Amino acid sequence: MTVALRPRRPRSLRPSDALRSVGVFGAAIVVTLLAFLFTPLDGGLGFVVIAFAVFLALEYAMVRQTMDRKHAIDHLVSTLVYICAVLTALPLVLIVGTVVVKGLPGLSLNFFTKTLEGVDPSASSTVGGALHAITGTLTQVGFAVIVTVPFGILTAVYLTEIEGRFTGIVRLLVDAMSGIPSIVAGLFVYAIWVIGPGHGFSGFAASLALSILMLPTVARTTEEMLKLVDPSLREASLALGSPQWRTVGQVVLPTARAGIVTAVILGVARVAGETAPLLMTAFGNDKVISPAAAFHEPQSALPLFIFQQLAQDQRERAWTAALALIGLVLLLFMLARLVSRKARAR
Amino acid sequence: MTAVMQPGMDHVDLAPADADIALRAIGVSCWFGKRKVLEGVDLAIARHSVVALIGPSGCGKSTFLRTLNRMHELVPGASLAGSVELDGTDIYGSELRPSEVRKRVGMVFQKPNPFPAMTIRENVLAGLKLTGSKTSEPNELVEWALTRASLWTEVRDRLDTPGGSLSGGQQQRLCIARSLAIKPDVLLMDEPCSALDPTSTRRVEETIGEVSEEVTIVIVTHNMQQAQRVSDTCAFFLAEENQPGRIVEFGATEQVFSNPVDPRTNDYVNGRFG
Amino acid sequence: MSTASLSTTIASSEEQPRTLSAPLSRGDRIYRSITVGGAFVSLAVMSLIAVFLMREAWPALHKAGWSFFTTFEWAPDEGTAYGIGSMLFGTVVIALIALFVAVPISIGTALFINEYTPLRFRGTFITMVDLLAAIPSLIFGLWGLSFLQPRLDGPARWLSEWVSFIPIFKTKVPIFGSSLFVSGLVLALMIIPIITAIARAVMAEVPRVYCEAALALGGTRAGMVREVVLPFAKGGLIGASMLGLGRALGETIAVALILSNDFRIPSNVLSPGGASVAGTIALKFGEASTNGRSALVAAGLVLFFVTLLVNIVARGIVARTKAPSGAKK
Numbered sequence: 017m018t019v020a021l022r023p024r025r026p027r028s029l030r031p032s033d034a035l036r037s038v039g040v041f042g043a044a045i046v047v048t049l050l051a052f053l054f055t056p057l058d059g060g061l062g063f064v065v066i067a068f069a070v071f072l073a074l075e076y077a078m079v080r081q082t083m084d085r086k087h088a089i090d091h092l093v094s095t096l097v098y099i100c101a102v103l104t105a106l107p108l109v110l111i112v113g114t115v116v117v118k119g120l121p122g123l124s125l126n127f128f129t130k131t132l133e134g135v136d137p138s139a140s141s142t143v144g145g146a147l148h149a150i151t152g153t154l155t156q157v158g159f160a161v162i163v164t165v166p167f168g169i170l171t172a173v174y175l176t177e178i179e180g181r182f183t184g185i186v187r188l189l190v191d192a193m194s195g196i197p198s199i200v201a202g203l204f205v206y207a208i209w210v211i212g213p214g215h216g217f218s219g220f221a222a223s224l225a226l227s228i229l230m231l232p233t234v235a236r237t238t239e240e241m242l243k244l245v246d247p248s249l250r251e252a253s254l255a256l257g258s259p260q261w262r263t264v265g266q267v268v269l270p271t272a273r274a275g276i277v278t279a280v281i282l283g284v285a286r287v288a289g290e291t292a293p294l295l296m297t298a299f300g301n302d303k304v305i306s307p308a309a310a311f312h313e314p315q316s317a318l319p320l321f322i323f324q325q326l327a328q329d330q331r332e333r334a335w336t337a338a339l340a341l342i343g344l345v346l347l348l349f350m351l352a353r354l355v356s357r358k359a360r361a362r
Numbered sequence: 363m364t365a366v367m368q369p370g371m372d373h374v375d376l377a378p379a380d381a382d383i384a385l386r387a388i389g390v391s392c393w394f395g396k397r398k399v400l401e402g403v404d405l406a407i408a409r410h411s412v413v414a415l416i417g418p419s420g421c422g423k424s425t426f427l428r429t430l431n432r433m434h435e436l437v438p439g440a441s442l443a444g445s446v447e448l449d450g451t452d453i454y455g456s457e458l459r460p461s462e463v464r465k466r467v468g469m470v471f472q473k474p475n476p477f478p479a480m481t482i483r484e485n486v487l488a489g490l491k492l493t494g495s496k497t498s499e500p501n502e503l504v505e506w507a508l509t510r511a512s513l514w515t516e517v518r519d520r521l522d523t524p525g526g527s528l529s530g531g532q533q534q535r536l537c538i539a540r541s542l543a544i545k546p547d548v549l550l551m552d553e554p555c556s557a558l559d560p561t562s563t564r565r566v567e568e569t570i571g572e573v574s575e576e577v578t579i580v581i582v583t584h585n586m587q588q589a590q591r592v593s594d595t596c597a598f599f600l601a602e603e604n605q606p607g608r609i610v611e612f613g614a615t616e617q618v619f620s621n622p623v624d625p626r627t628n629d630y631v632n633g634r635f636g
Numbered sequence: 637m638s639t640a641s642l643s644t645t646i647a648s649s650e651e652q653p654r655t656l657s658a659p660l661s662r663g664d665r666i667y668r669s670i671t672v673g674g675a676f677v678s679l680a681v682m683s684l685i686a687v688f689l690m691r692e693a694w695p696a697l698h699k700a701g702w703s704f705f706t707t708f709e710w711a712p713d714e715g716t717a718y719g720i721g722s723m724l725f726g727t728v729v730i731a732l733i734a735l736f737v738a739v740p741i742s743i744g745t746a747l748f749i750n751e752y753t754p755l756r757f758r759g760t761f762i763t764m765v766d767l768l769a770a771i772p773s774l775i776f777g778l779w780g781l782s783f784l785q786p787r788l789d790g791p792a793r794w795l796s797e798w799v800s801f802i803p804i805f806k807t808k809v810p811i812f813g814s815s816l817f818v819s820g821l822v823l824a825l826m827i828i829p830i831i832t833a834i835a836r837a838v839m840a841e842v843p844r845v846y847c848e849a850a851l852a853l854g855g856t857r858a859g860m861v862r863e864v865v866l867p868f869a870k871g872g873l874i875g876a877s878m879l880g881l882g883r884a885l886g887e888t889i890a891v892a893l894i895l896s897n898d899f900r901i902p903s904n905v906l907s908p909g910g911a912s913v914a915g916t917i918a919l920k921f922g923e924a925s926t927n928g929r930s931a932l933v934a935a936g937l938v939l940f941f942v943t944l945l946v947n948i949v950a951r952g953i954v955a956r957t958k959a960p961s962g963a964k965k
Contacts (some may be wrong), residue, residue, distance in 0.1 A: 032456075046642050051741050064639045064789065067779075070901040086494030088461060090856035098785070100744025101761070104832065107825045111779045133746070156732020178671055186953065189678040195879070195947030196940065197886025199914045204685045207692040228681055235678075238892075261667030289772020292888035292918050299922075319889075326778070326893065338775055351768050426665045433852060438755040475845040485725055492855030537849070575866025597843060 037095075049345070066169065068099065119339025123331045127340070129189055132302045138198070141332035142328065148304045149321035149337065152219060153344075155310050156317055157284055159223035160230055165280055168234030169269070172279075176242040177264050196234030201228040202293025212296060217299035219310030222317065223294035230283040237282055240312035241275025241359075242268060272291035281352040285345050300324055311341030384409040384548055384578040385430060385467070389444035391440065392425050392434060392607070397633020401606040403444070406547070406596060412579040414589035414615065417599030418635065422607030426599070427550050430580065431467035432460040448547070453567050460563050462496050465493050467548045467576075468541035473621030474533035478541070482508075483521040485536055491546035503543055511539035512569045521585050535569055542573065549573065551581040553586065586631055590619055598627045658929035664684055678788060685940060692778050693934035704934060708933040710899045710916065713924065722899045722937050724841030726816060726910040727939075731884035733820025733905065734827055741824075742831035747861060749832075750839050762836075769829035777890030780822035785813050785894065792817060792906045804905045814908035820889050827880035834879060837867055838872025838957055872957035886943045888914035913939045 048067040062088045062130050075095065080088045086246040130145030171190060205225040214221050235358055241282055253263040269276070294300075299314040300321075365429035381566040392400040407413050409529060409571060410515075431440055445452045447584040453463040456536040468572040477484045487506045497503050504521065513535040517528070525536055534554055541549055551570070555563040569578060570592050581587050589596055596615040601607035611618060611627040622628045628636055691750035697704055702718055707719025749761050792812035800806040841863050850860040866873070877916065902909035917932045917939075924932055 066662055075877065083459075084494060086492075086856055086859060087461070090461075090858040093858035093861070094752065097744045097748045100741045101748040101753075104745040104768070104828055105761075106766055107828075108764060108771070110783065111771060111775060114779055114783045118738045167677045169887060170671050171678065174671045174675030178668060182675075186675050186678060191951045192944055192947050193678050193682060195882045195934075197888065197914055199888040199944055200685065200689070200886070200936050203692075203917065207688040207933060208684060209735055211692075231681075232677065233875050239678075259667075260664045262663075264667070268773060276682050282837050285770050290890075291772070291774040292914065295918055296921050299783075315853070319772065321776055322778065323889065323893075331782070334778065336891050338778055341772060342775055342799065345770055345772060346767070348722055349767060395863035431852065433848065436848065436851065459860075461854050461856045462853070464852050468854075469848075470850065471852075473845060475843075475849045477846060477849070477864065486849070488863065489853035489855075492850055492853050492859040494859075540849075553745065619886060 036078060037075060040075045041071055044068075044074055047074075060303060072096070108266050112346075115335065115338050115342050118332075118335040119337075119354065121340065129337055131304055135302070137328050137330075139268045141330055141336075146318065146321050146337050146340065147331075149316040149318045150340065151304050152301075152310075152315040152320075153288060153341075155305070155315065156222045156226060156294075159306075159310070160226035160287060161280060161284060163227040164234055164283060168231055168279070168283070169238055169276065171235040172238035172242055173264060173269075175239045177260070177268065180193040185276065186217055190232050192237050193228070194236070196228065197292075198225075198229055199288050200293040201225045202296045204228070205293065206296040215312060217297060217314040218312050219298050219305055219315030219317075220312075222294050222298035222312075222315065225297050226287040226290060227301070229290060229293070230287045233286045233344050234279050234283040237255050237279035238272075238276050241272045241279060244275065245271045251316060272352035272359075274355050278352045278356040278359065281355065285348040285352065289319055289341055289345055291323050294320045295323070325338055382409050383407065383447075384449070385580070386447045387426070387430070387444065388447065390420065390429055390446065391443045392429060393441045394437065395439040398606040399601075400429075401608055403609055405609065405612065407578060408595070409578055410574065410576070410591055412574045412581065413582065414593035414596045415582045415599060416584075416586070416589050416596060416606070417610075418452060418601075418630065419584075421599040421601040421605075422465070423515070423597075423599040424552055425607075427552055427580060427582050430548070430550055431464045431469055433464070435460075444466060446496045461493070464491075465544055466546055467550060468544065468546035469550045469552065470534070470541055470554045472535050472539050472553045474530055474535050476528070476536050478524065478526050480525055481522045482517050482525050482528070482536060483534060483597060485525040486539050486543050488540055493544060495544065507539040507543040508536075510542050510569075510573055511535040512572065513539055529562070531565055533565055534562070535623065538566070538569055538573070546577060548578045548580065551579065553582050553584060556584065563588070566573075567628050586619075586633070590615060598622075598624075598630065600626055644813040660687050669888050679805075685859055686937075689933055689940060690928060692802055693932075693937045696930035696934045699927065699929070700717070704931075708899060708901060710911075710920070710931075718931050720913060720938060722901050723911045723913045723935065725901055725912070726895070726936075727885055727912040729905065729910070730820045730823055730895075730912055731814050731881055733817060734884045735877060737824035738803060738827045738880055739823060741745055741874060742828050742876070742880070743830070745832045746835035746839055747865075749836050751857065751865070752860065755842040765829045765832050768825075769833065769901035773826060773887060773890045775894075776822055776826050778892035779826075780818065780890060781893050784822060785818050788821065789813065789919075796904075796906050799961035807904050807907050809907070811908060812906050816902065816905040816910045817893070819891045819894045819906070819912070821889055821912075821943055822894060823884045826887065826890065827883050830883055831876045831880040834876035834954060835869070837874060838954065839869045841872070841957070842868045867899055869957065875950045875957065878946055882943045882950060884944040885946065886914055888918050888941060891915040892918045 044067050047070050048063060051066065052063060072092065072095065076092050077090045078089055083091070124142060126142065126145040127199075128145060128150065129147055131148040132144045132146075133148070134343050137143035171186065174180060176189055202225050205221050205228070209219055209224055248269060249267055250263055253267040254260070258266075298317055298320060301314045301316050305313050305315040318337055322334045322337045322341065325337065344358050383406050386406045387403055388401065390403040391398065411517060415427060417423050421508055426435060430446055434442060436441050445454055448458075448466060473606065480488060483504050485509050486502055498596070506516060508517060516532060525533065528536060536547075539625055555566050558566065567588060572580065573579065581592065593615045595613065596618040597609050598611040598618060599607050600610045604619055610622045611622055618627060619631050622631065665857050675950050694713060696708045696718075700707070700718060703716070706721055707717060708721040708722070709719065710720040711716045744766070749758055749765075753761060792815070795805045796807040796810065796812075846862050846868070846906050848865045850864045856862065856905060891912045895910055895912060895914060897911045897914055897919055898909045898910040901907065917936055920928065923934055
């Protein structure tokens with residue numbers, strides 16, 4: 017007896033099954049088309065939904081010919097699970113695609129170099145730009161990072177390095193904080209800062225609101241990163257007679273440096289697109305505001321810009337800004353992946 | 363004594379008719395990713411016999427066991443070559459689905475794993491539920507399976523308590539009952555006693571003796587005495603350094619232990635390594 | 637000193653573990669106080685939110701009294717006829733539609749990632765889910781408004797024609813869009829990554845030995861999922877869905893963009909109408925008077941407590957499922 021020594025991976029999907037599924041899929045499309053022709057059904061999405069339902073029913077009937085009920089159900093469940101995965105992935109593709117297609121035409125140098133100062137609200141969308149919004153977002157997010165990072169790291173250090181009595185409570189609070197609706201963070205900053213010591217709307221007020229939304233992400237991601245630090249490193253440092261603060265400051269945190277950077281980037285990506293809290297903190301402005309002036313003057317931001325352009329029915333400008341915003345967020349996201357991969361490789 | 367000779371192993375002289383072979387492995391090799399862990403295993407398992415697979419850790423005997431009911435492929439990156447015939451049909455061919463194979467070739471694991479959310483009764487009947495089989499007399503089946511697994515007298519009054527409330531040895535016998543309830547042809551046991559104390563081990567071994575009257579049993583064990591006590595035939599696996607595992611010797615248990623052909627078998631069964 | 641204390645320990649008849657004390661250096665004491673202080677900023681922020689929102693909400697709440705919860709109008713600038721009744725209704729309906737759609741898809745996707753996809757594609761798919769979670773809600777809203785909504789006209793018409801025996805789909809005039817239905821669907825897309833990520837983590841905790849046992853008994857993959865994975869992960873899946881609910885309740889801008897903010901209770905979910913708490917705050921804040929702002933803060937306060945409750949309960953359930961004790965019934 018000759019024995020093939022090539023390794024094989026046994027599969028549950030056989031070619032004949034795949035062929036049958038393709039055939040059934042075609043049949044489902046035809047049946048649905050007929051149904052749409054002869055009954056008052058309409059709508060593209062409705063077609064897809066009905067075609068899928070017909071497909072599932074036909075497929076089940078087909079496999080039931082050759083399998084017992086359990087296997088037919090198993091087959092049906094697999095199909096449904098694959099459809100779920102497609103339904104999750106599809107919006108991502110559609111959203112990014114729509115934003116690119118609709119946003120690209122309005123993208124010009126003007127968009128990055130001009131503001132809307134003195135631009136008539138009904139002017140063509142190519143007039144003026146979003147420089148004030150871009151600088152506003154960068155300023156607000158920058159301040160938010162400065163405010164959040166120390167607290168985020170301290171929280172993470174508390175959760176991992178100090179086995180305190182309140183570790184559980186702090187973790188619960190940080191988790192609860194991550195569930196705060198962004199609009200509530202905005203209202204809070206409005207109540208505590210804007211109508212109080214802040215004397216009115218300002219870019220800095222927006223930074224405070226963003227900090228609240230960013231802190232949980234930074235703290236919990238940093239915590240995860242600190243947990244990855246090899247415990248023997250800590251013990252080695254303590255065994256050398258180093259005090260705890262030196263161990264944390266000179267061994268643990270530097271080891272997790274790349275991880276902490278990842279945490280901060282993820283935090284930034286989480287808040288860069290926040291809109292709701294800006295409505296009652298930054299409020300919006302048509303000029304570029306310097307970082308120093310951002311403490312007491314209203315300021316624009318990319319999300320705010322999009323929202324306000326939509327309100328004025330300037331859709332093209334809104335789409336272009338959306339493209340810039342999604343580009344920024346995806347860039348940050350990829351950057352975070354890259355940094356964390358490097359950190360893990362080390 | 364029933365065992366079969368394979369090409370290249372000319373010291374076994376027992377050749378049963380094909381009809382008496384429950385399970386036959388032909389040239390089975392296994393890989394995890396690029397690493398080959400098992401090479402060219404030929405083994406014929408006679409119906410209603412107890413076959414012990416012995417050998418040092420890492421020699422591929424558990425891997426081989428898992429190829430016999432298609433559990434091997436569940437490990438990510440696992441692949442294999444060769445074939446395994448169940449009553450003459452290749453279980454890796456297109457006639458059988460993995461679940462049909464596993465229904466006929468049951469398995470008991472190293473650590474007892476009764477389903478935690480189910481009662482004792484539900485655990486015994488879990489296989490029926492999972493395979494979509496029906497029985498008109500569930501109570502009789504539960505009693506039959508638990509009696510076969512020598513557990514009935516201990517649990518008859520608390521069938522509706524969680525399976526996790528039993529002791530380790532009882533849990534393992536519950537797992538045996540669970541496997542028996544779907545009436546498999548072959549039962550694979552992967553070091554079923556390694557997590558148990560000596561008394562429980564003894565009970566499980568008695569159970570194996572009882573059960574072997576109706577099912578074929580393939581058992582992986584590290585315990586030489588256990589292999590001697592429970593098995594009719596014995597296969598010795600060995601992996602030389604950086605080499606995939608192979609069968610070094612296969613024969614009647616008595617012979618493998620008292621008068622092995624290969625000197626390495628002799629060293630191993632007498633505790634000189636492994 | 638140390639020898640003295642040692643001898644007394646030995647002299648005492650009952651053996652007890654010694655309490656070890658490790659006096660901290662000055663540097664470590666400072667380090668600890670700073671860290672504890674930093675960590676408690678979350679406590680401070682959470683309490684301050686409650687306190688300051690209450691302070692700002694008080695005038696409006698005081699004026700309206702309990703009717704704030706039962707009034708189905710919103711005219712705080714004109715008099716006392718304002719309450720979050722209809723907003724709360726809209727918020728809950730939208731969140732329920734979102735959950736109804738998102739939970740099955742998320743569990744399916746989580747199963748796909750854990751059980752159905754080959755190992756080498758798993759990472760890619762996890763990244764995709766994370767990416768979906770990273771897309772700002774404003775963009776979801778914008779996309780829902782201009783891409784999804786027009787395409788939902790057909791299905792909405794179909795629902796109103798063929799499924800109108802369910803009252804929520806019964807429309808009087810065939811005008812669709814800007815509805816609770818569209819908002820709910822967009823929200824569903826937004827909470828799918830959240831629920832999927834947690835459901836995946838919870839289902840990955842199911843010990844493989846039980847899954848293998850189910851398969852070794854001749855169970856199919858679907859049987860294994862139904863009999864082992866889902867019962868084991870049930871609590872965590874409920875928790876994950878509740879976290880999605882928390883997000884859906886608090887979501888602001890996507891709903892504000894899509895929903896036609898209307899404070900009458902809509903008779904169905906397909907026609908324009910309905911309002912949400914968060915969306916109303918965002919839309920009305922700019923133009924509101926003093927009492928209007930106070931009332932909006934009061935609405936935010938209610939939202940804060942509701943989401944806080946949902947989140948804490950959800951986290952508790954998830955944490956309990958992930959702990960090893962979850963193996964017991």
